[in-house]
Amino acid sequence: MNTSVPVAILGPTGYTGLELLELLANHPRMHAAYLASARPEPIDITREFPRLCDRLDSTTPALTKPIDHDAIARACKLAFLCLPHDAAIAHTPPLLDRGVKVVDLSAAYRIKDPATYHSAYAHHHTDLNNLAHAIYGLPELNRAAIRSAMLVANPGCYPTAAALALAPFIRAGLIEPGTIVINAASGVSGAGREPKPHTTLVEAGDNFSTYALGTHRHEPEIEQTLASITPAGSGAPGVLFLPHLLPIERGILETITAVPSATAQSMDQQALTNVLSEAYRSEPFVVVRSDAPTLRDVQRTNRVHLSVKLLPAKGPRPSRLIIVAAIDNLTKGASGQALQNANLMLGLDEHLGLR
Numbered sequence: 001m002n003t004s005v006p007v008a009i010l011g012p013t014g015y016t017g018l019e020l021l022e023l024l025a026n027h028p029r030m031h032a033a034y035l036a037s038a039r040p041e042p043i044d045i046t047r048e049f050p051r052l053c054d055r056l057d058s059t060t061p062a063l064t065k066p067i068d069h070d071a072i073a074r075a076c077k078l079a080f081l082c083l084p085h086d087a088a089i090a091h092t093p094p095l096l097d098r099g100v101k102v103v104d105l106s107a108a109y110r111i112k113d114p115a116t117y118h119s120a121y122a123h124h125h126t127d128l129n130n131l132a133h134a135i136y137g138l139p140e141l142n143r144a145a146i147r148s149a150m151l152v153a154n155p156g157c158y159p160t161a162a163a164l165a166l167a168p169f170i171r172a173g174l175i176e177p178g179t180i181v182i183n184a185a186s187g188v189s190g191a192g193r194e195p196k197p198h199t200t201l202v203e204a205g206d207n208f209s210t211y212a213l214g215t216h217r218h219e220p221e222i223e224q225t226l227a228s229i230t231p232a233g234s235g236a237p238g239v240l241f242l243p244h245l246l247p248i249e250r251g252i253l254e255t256i257t258a259v260p261s262a263t264a265q266s267m268d269q270q271a272l273t274n275v276l277s278e279a280y281r282s283e284p285f286v287v288v289r290s291d292a293p294t295l296r297d298v299q300r301t302n303r304v305h306l307s308v309k310l311l312p313a314k315g316p317r318p319s320r321l322i323i324v325a326a327i328d329n330l331t332k333g334a335s336g337q338a339l340q341n342a343n344l345m346l347g348l349d350e351h352l353g354l355r
């Protein structure tokens, strides 16, 4: 008999919470059994998000309840934390202590070095025990460890696209250390639902801007992932991360440049594309293309689309690898990947609810 696994969403009133509710509504083996909010009064989730009014099935409660760890543990096997990082650190230990598996969508458990976490997030980590055993939830790089994890740190949206684009080339030693530049642009939903001055329609609409140039919190996360797969003896990859805000709701496009190694310079276009297609041959959510992807190809899907091109040297400019990656920040960059991880942690088929 195919039973459905009850799960909780902490923070169902935000964008990643809404995305999870929509994905779970189509999941044959998992359902949202507990919607946990810190607001003082219960919220009717279909009033909060009228688009859900005819989408939720009978197993999903209409009203939110308080974040009560005992009640969540009685009702659910796994909890998705769609919360700010400090709130995620407050709720993860009591849930794990009660035997509830956790997929944390915040950055709280992604960066292993507490000092790096503190300098990126201006927040002292107070749960070093769980930080030490949290598994970084990028299934394409880390599937076996995710299957047996109690706590998965769901990757950031920009880092998901960057790591999947660069990992095959880093592993094969095809990129010169210290030469990676990630030009990235995200839709406004990447900043969350809480209003901020730079994400209003007047500021962000019909506009295009940089932000946090070289200081973005996702830069150390990308560097940590790439360092973890760099062959021994090679220099640390090092990245320069240049984020931009796009005047659209959702989607991330990254145009990544790097100086190719001598081996990569001797490869033809097809051989470079094969580096990506062979690395991701069995991956259900990675599409390797000969042309550069666009956001429209991936919006509202859990897929990453990737392409690579080698530009030969021209005059004083050395040759460059140009890798383009496109994802939906709320799906593969957040809630879709969280569901992919939860499927693995619960022993379910990895693509359930995601196609």
Ligand SMILES: NC(=O)c1ccc[n+]([C@@H]2O[C@H](COP(=O)([O-])OP(=O)(O)OC[C@H]3O[C@@H](n4cnc5c(N)ncnc54)[C@H](OP(=O)(O)O)[C@@H]3O)[C@@H](O)[C@H]2O)c1
Pocket (backbone or CB within 6 Å): 010, 011, 012, 013, 014, 015, 016, 017, 037, 038, 039, 081, 082, 083, 084, 085, 087, 105, 106, 107, 155, 156, 157, 189, 190, 191, 192, 193, 194, 329, 330, 333, 334
């Ligand atoms: N947006 C993205 O594309 C994206 C991608 C990857 C990862 N993430 C990460 O995922 C997490 C959620 O992001 P989001 O975009 O969904 O944010 P959001 O739209 O701002 O939603 C945040 C949610 O957390 C709740 N909340 C805020 N402070 C809380 C507290 N102290 N205690 C309990 N609940 C609290 C909010 O409840 P109220 O509605 O009551 O305020 C809301 O439900 C963040 O850590 C974010 O960095 C987001």
